[in-house]
Amino acid sequence: MMMAKVSARIAPERARAALSARGLSKTFGNFQAVKDVDIDILHGRIHALIGPNGAGKSTVFNLLTKFLQPSAGTIMYGETDITRMAPADIARLGVARSFQISATFGDMSLVDNVCVALQRPNGLAVQFWRPLSSLSRLRPRAMELLGRVGLADMADHRAADLSYGRKRALEIATTLALDPKVMLLDEPLAGMGQEDVERMARLIADVAQGCAVLMVEHNIKVVADIGHDITVLQRGEILTQGNYAEVSADPRVREAYMGTEDDD
Amino acid sequence: MIEAEEFETVAETTRPHRLQRVLVLVLIAALMVLPLWVYPVLLMKLMCFALFASAFNLLLGYGGLLSFGHAAFFGGSAYATAHALKVWEVTPELAILAGVGAALVLGLAMGLLAVRRQGIYFAMVTLALAQMFYFFCLQAPFTHGEDGIQGFSRGRLFGLIDLSDSTVLYYVFAVVFVASIFAIWRIVHSPYGMILQAIRENEQRAISLGYSVQRYKLGAFVLSAGFAGLAGGLKALLFQFATLTDVNWHMSGEVILMTLLGGIGSIAGPIVGAGLVVTLQNYLATTGFPVTTALGATFIVCVLLFRRGIVGEFRHRLAVRRKP
Ligand SMILES: Nc1ncnc2c1ncn2[C@@H]1O[C@H](COP(=O)(O)OP(=O)(O)OP(=O)(O)O)[C@@H](O)[C@H]1O
Ligand SMILES: [Mg+2]
Numbered sequence: 001m002m003m004a005k006v007s008a009r010i011a012p013e014r015a016r017a018a019l020s021a022r023g024l025s026k027t028f029g030n031f032q033a034v035k036d037v038d039i040d041i042l043h044g045r046i047h048a049l050i051g052p053n054g055a056g057k058s059t060v061f062n063l064l065t066k067f068l069q070p071s072a073g074t075i076m077y078g079e080t081d082i083t084r085m086a087p088a089d090i091a092r093l094g095v096a097r098s099f100q101i102s103a104t105f106g107d108m109s110l111v112d113n114v115c116v117a118l119q120r121p122n123g124l125a126v127q128f129w130r131p132l133s134s135l136s137r138l139r140p141r142a143m144e145l146l147g148r149v150g151l152a153d154m155a156d157h158r159a160a161d162l163s164y165g166r167k168r169a170l171e172i173a174t175t176l177a178l179d180p181k182v183m184l185l186d187e188p189l190a191g192m193g194q195e196d197v198e199r200m201a202r203l204i205a206d207v208a209q210g211c212a213v214l215m216v217e218h219n220i221k222v223v224a225d226i227g228h229d230i231t232v233l234q235r236g237e238i239l240t241q242g243n244y245a246e247v248s249a250d251p252r253v254r255e256a257y258m259g260t261e262d263d264d
Numbered sequence: 265m266i267e268a269e270e271f272e273t274v275a276e277t278t279r280p281h282r283l284q285r286v287l288v289l290v291l292i293a294a295l296m297v298l299p300l301w302v303y304p305v306l307l308m309k310l311m312c313f314a315l316f317a318s319a320f321n322l323l324l325g326y327g328g329l330l331s332f333g334h335a336a337f338f339g340g341s342a343y344a345t346a347h348a349l350k351v352w353e354v355t356p357e358l359a360i361l362a363g364v365g366a367a368l369v370l371g372l373a374m375g376l377l378a379v380r381r382q383g384i385y386f387a388m389v390t391l392a393l394a395q396m397f398y399f400f401c402l403q404a405p406f407t408h409g410e411d412g413i414q415g416f417s418r419g420r421l422f423g424l425i426d427l428s429d430s431t432v433l434y435y436v437f438a439v440v441f442v443a444s445i446f447a448i449w450r451i452v453h454s455p456y457g458m459i460l461q462a463i464r465e466n467e468q469r470a471i472s473l474g475y476s477v478q479r480y481k482l483g484a485f486v487l488s489a490g491f492a493g494l495a496g497g498l499k500a501l502l503f504q505f506a507t508l509t510d511v512n513w514h515m516s517g518e519v520i521l522m523t524l525l526g527g528i529g530s531i532a533g534p535i536v537g538a539g540l541v542v543t544l545q546n547y548l549a550t551t552g553f554p555v556t557t558a559l560g561a562t563f564i565v566c567v568l569l570f571r572r573g574i575v576g577e578f579r580h581r582l583a584v585r586r587k588p
Binding site: 065067086087088089091092096097098099103104105106107108112115116117119120121124125126127128129130131132134135174178 | 455456457458462465469470477483487
């Protein structure tokens with residue numbers, strides 16, 4: 001009964017969802033980390049996934065991108081069922097993700113980090129007989145992407161030497177290099193200074209005009225500013241979904257999550 | 265406050281390439297004149313093992329995969345080369361090609377089964393598969409069991425150049441060796457090598473960028489097997505026999521030892537390591553001192569003194585000194 005109601009509400013949206021999941025669940029041993037999650041990530045919109053620590057947000061990310069195998073549920077990319085696909089294949093379809101713990105290629109320069117992301121879409125990933133200089137045509141695009149996240153002047157630094165916030169910025173540049181249709185960002189603004197947070201939030205809002213974005217974010221102000229749809233997760237289950245006004249009016253949300261967040 | 269830490273960037277990327285180039289030219293020149301003073305057969309044996317270790321390092325140092333089964337490619341190719349020379353009576357370059365081909369096929373088969381595994385499991389699977397190959401070689405009629413394949417001549421290169429003269433053979437080896445090391449260097453410094461490095465540094469991130477990492481690892485495995493095969497084929501051509509020693513797991517252990525001793529992840533490391541081990545073996549063989557004990561002791565000392573291997577430690581010291 002309840003299922004029928006939910007799908008009736010969501011069905012028209014699903015038609016234009018870039019990425020969606022139904023009944024997504026994950027158990028670790030006998031601990032249920034994610035329980036029956038339905039979510040639609042729409043083209044041209046930013047979907048914020050919020051919730052207290054340990055709510056299962058990163059696990060949802062890992063399920064949607066198949067870095068974890070769901071215990072139950074289906075995942076659709078547009079009209080394609082991707083529930084059984086390998087993570088690299090999903091990435092090749094245009095679903096790009098970042099990681100909560102900064103994932104960069106530490107020993108490489110910033111510009112090389114971005115170049116690695118550009119190599120595959122430009123057909124320059126398997127040539128073991130060609131010199132590195134064949135990659136130089138990717139450099140202008142890499143520099144442009146670094147410029148967008150404010151790292152152009154550090155292009156030749158080692159990624160491992162960056163501060164935490166700048167690693168996050170580099171990750172966004174690398175993710176953007178894939179020209180994604182769906183972008184999943186796990187706490188992209190963590191560790192950034194106020195100024196960078198604003199710049200990055202504007203960048204994400206800008207990029208979202210051309211793709212669908214799902215992001216985990218603890219900064220409620222940013223969520224309010226740029227988020228269109230919000231899903232609140234608690235103990236692996238969806239507490240509520242809606243726009244900022246709807247969600248923030250929900251007394252359970254105020255109690256469970258936002259009440260404490262306001263104190264920060 | 266974060267700035268200070270960021271400006272400490274190592275200037276590793278702007279390393280003077282010209283010095284390296286000069287060094288390489290000097291080494292090539294040395295290779296050309298060395299047989300005037302050193303017994304050429306020893307030098308050729310050195311080149312075989314230096315190439316073998318370099319092939320191994322392509323997988324371990326650049327692919328991040330520790331194989332315990334590289335003897336299969338080295339020895340398998342030695343058998344194929346010897347068989348081609350003795351039974352098919354082809355010219356030596358075709359015999360070597362047959363050896364490399366055999367190593368590539370073996371590498372593809374073993375790689376397909378092994379690259380799904382990680383870390384120590386990968387090592388175990390390669391060891392198990394190589395042992396299966398060893399027993400195959402022990403039983404198969406064409407390897408002639410304990411006797412091995414022997415009693416064939418090296419033939420004429422391209423049907424023209426007689427290789428029975430060890431000076432001629434030496435220069436052929438030198439050319440093949442330099443070309444192979446260059447090829448390995450090229451693979452490491454290629455678009456593909458870049459992806460390999462990315463996978464080694466952060467496999468999850470590489471997957472999220474759409475790279476099917478197992479295919480890239482398989483590529484590294486097969487390439488490494490091919491060069492190991494080249495080394496094994498050259499060895500069979502040099503000593504004019506192929507035996508079970510070459511496919512034995514001792515051989516897999518020895519190449520690990522050479523590579524770790526010299527230092528993984530650099531082109532020079534495995535060459536230095538192989539040089540050291542082969543020279544030591546050669547010297548000890550004349551003294552009656554137990555070779556294995558001496559090698560083990562050297563290995564322990566080196567691991568304790570230079571964790572990064574000889575070349576790795578040298579490079580590290582240099583980098584530290586360069587920092588202001
Ligand atoms: N591989 C795993 N094995 C077992 N338990 C796990 C695993 N991954 C996550 N969990 C558990 O699942 C729960 C949800 O974790 P998850 O990382 O998804 O939370 P989160 O909402 O992203 O939290 P945070 O805000 O701290 O990032 C946690 O209790 C965590 O301990
Ligand atoms: Mg998380």
